[in-house]
Amino acid sequence: MAYPRIASLKTHDDFLAHLRENHIEMPSDAEVQSGDESPLAQSFDVHNFRVGNRWSILPMEGWDGTTDGAPTDLTRRRWRNFGLSGAKLIWGGEAVAVRHDGRANPNQLLLTEKNLSAIASLREDLIDEHESHFSTSDDLLIGLQLTHSGRFSRPNVKSITEPRTVQRNEVLDRRVKITDDSAIFTDDELQTLIDDFIAAAVRAEKAGFQFVDVKHCHGYLGHEILAGRERPGKFGGSFENRTRFLRDIVSGIDAATNNMQVGVRLSLFDFLPYHPGPDRTGEPEPGGEPNKVFGGGDDGLTVEMSETSKLIDVMHEIGIRMICTTAGSPYTNPHIQRPAFFPPSDGYLPPEDPLVGVARQIAAVAEMKQKHPEMVFIGSGYTYLQDYLPNVGQAVVKSGMADSIGLGRMVLSYPDLPADVTAGTVWQRKKVCRTFSDCTTAPRNGIISGCYPLDPFYKKRDERKQLNDLKKAMQA
Ligand SMILES: Cc1cc2nc3c(=O)[nH]c(=O)nc-3n(C[C@H](O)[C@H](O)[C@H](O)COP(=O)(O)O)c2cc1C
Numbered sequence: 001m002a003y004p005r006i007a008s009l010k011t012h013d014d015f016l017a018h019l020r021e022n023h024i025e026m027p028s029d030a031e032v033q034s035g036d037e038s039p040l041a042q043s044f045d046v047h048n049f050r051v052g053n054r055w056s057i058l059p060m061e062g063w064d065g066t067t068d069g070a071p072t073d074l075t076r077r078r079w080r081n082f083g084l085s086g087a088k089l090i091w092g093g094e095a096v097a098v099r100h101d102g103r104a105n106p107n108q109l110l111l112t113e114k115n116l117s118a119i120a121s122l123r124e125d126l127i128d129e130h131e132s133h134f135s136t137s138d139d140l141l142i143g144l145q146l147t148h149s150g151r152f153s154r155p156n157v158k159s160i161t162e163p164r165t166v167q168r169n170e171v172l173d174r175r176v177k178i179t180d181d182s183a184i185f186t187d188d189e190l191q192t193l194i195d196d197f198i199a200a201a202v203r204a205e206k207a208g209f210q211f212v213d214v215k216h217c218h219g220y221l222g223h224e225i226l227a228g229r230e231r232p233g234k235f236g237g238s239f240e241n242r243t244r245f246l247r248d249i250v251s252g253i254d255a256a257t258n259n260m261q262v263g264v265r266l267s268l269f270d271f272l273p274y275h276p277g278p279d280r281t282g283e284p285e286p287g288g289e290p291n292k293v294f295g296g297g298d299d300g301l302t303v304e305m306s307e308t309s310k311l312i313d314v315m316h317e318i319g320i321r322m323i324c325t326t327a328g329s330p331y332t333n334p335h336i337q338r339p340a341f342f343p344p345s346d347g348y349l350p351p352e353d354p355l356v357g358v359a360r361q362i363a364a365v366a367e368m369k370q371k372h373p374e375m376v377f378i379g380s381g382y383t384y385l386q387d388y389l390p391n392v393g394q395a396v397v398k399s400g401m402a403d404s405i406g407l408g409r410m411v412l413s414y415p416d417l418p419a420d421v422t423a424g425t426v427w428q429r430k431k432v433c434r435t436f437s438d439c440t441t442a443p444r445n446g447i448i449s450g451c452y453p454l455d456p457f458y459k460k461r462d463e464r465k466q467l468n469d470l471k472k473a474m475q476a
């Protein structure tokens with residue numbers, strides 16, 4: 001099915017008419033305000049810290065660290081761009097593995113003692129850049145995302161999966177070549193992993209980060225544990241057991257650090273795995289098991305957040321105050337996670353107007369915010385809104401449907417968007433991400449990630465030709 005491109009909706013009225021005609025519900029302001037009084041420029045408080053505005057930068061890996069897990073100049077450039085964006089909350093920077101076997105690729109950052117000063121310098125570079133553009137960094141909150149990639153681990157060779165997981169899953173096992181139970185972590189192994197997360201948080205504190213994100217999203221290990229209803233033992237089955245991993249990590253971090261706060265990036269809801277159907281449009285892959293989906297209805301294809309809400313209560317009880325929301329997984333159902341017009345090479349054509357995916361995440365966050373007003377919620381998945389991102393972001397924040405608007409892909413193509421909106425500068429249309437998915441297609445094929453179509457820096461790199469040749473070969 002064809003959907004109009006956002007760029008073809010020439011005015012805000014056209015955009016609103018399209019939403020109306022297609023029964024897609026999301027608020028959007030006709031006028032985006034600038035200046036200190038504007039809704040997106042308002043501060044908010046969390047953990048006794050005043051965050052300077054309502055823009056957040058979402059974590060994004062570049063597949064460009066050294067094989068030891070230290071940053072390179074490409075990593076540093078991305079973090080500097082996060083600093084110049086003007087956003088006052090940097091949610092995690094990018095996924096950093098707590099140990100080698102949990103790296104999603106052989107170039108993912110790794111938080112070892114050896115890499116500590118290099119990873120600390122990423123934060124310092126970001127602050128330098130921020131201070132050189134804005135009056136102060138006293139209101140800039142920076143965290144580090146800690147991860148174990150679970151069944152999506154590829155720590156040694158880009159093309160070789162080395163999955164570790166918590167339970168078998170017919171469809172997903174096929175995808176990552178799990179054929180027996182040897183990939184399943186024992187309870188003792190999970191206990192060791194908890195210690196590794198705590199040790200990584202201690203290092204993150206030494207590196208100056210104000211919080212760590214104990215990642216529970218996108219099908220990686222923490223997220224899979226939440227759906228381990230059929231796993232026996234103390235980390236599976238009951239809700240209490242499935243939240244033990246998070247609870248034990250948080251209490252361990254509380255005991256081992258001086259003042260390290262914890263946030264969680266959480267897939268609020270999830271669907272069954274999708275795959276390309278006969279005409280490449282996405283459809284649920286046969287064999288999916290709804291019981292292994294966290295935050296999905298009985299059919300595995302609808303949003304059902306009663307356990308999500310219960311989990312947020314648990315998070316509050318253990319001192320967590322910030323949730324960076326997301327949905328699903330970029331591997332199994334990218335249309336609900338990062339709505340796009342053009343799918344990545346291993347994806348499928350959108351099974352719905354991508355705006356439906358944006359609206360679904362906005363509504364889910366609003367529902368959780370309404371139920372848990374004491375928590376700070378960062379929204380994600382806004383990039384597909386393109387030219388209307390500030391209009392929707394402002395309306396969402398103004399109406400209290402989320403506390404902060406997270407930027408993912410858009411910050412790769414248009415890093416200074418928040419600064420432009422606050423300053424009321426002319427909208428730089430040429431920089432607007434059109435969701436070409438090259439930043440996902442590249443790493444899926446072993447190439448460093450970046451915005452090849454729009455960022456002049458990546459446009460002229462040799463990898464761009466390599467990527468274009470690859471895309472042509474795949475289309476042939
Ligand atoms: C290239 C790329 C890398 C990403 N890496 C991470 C990551 O390391 N950790 C994470 O939680 N999400 C990651 N994401 C997901 C984004 O944080 C975000 O949720 C997603 O892109 C949707 O937001 P958007 O519509 O603004 O792009 C990544 C996304 C992209 C495109």
Ligand code: SF4
Nearest residue numbers: 433435436437439451
């Ligand atoms: S490659 Fe650039 S334009 Fe394409 S989705 Fe990524 S950020 Fe957007």
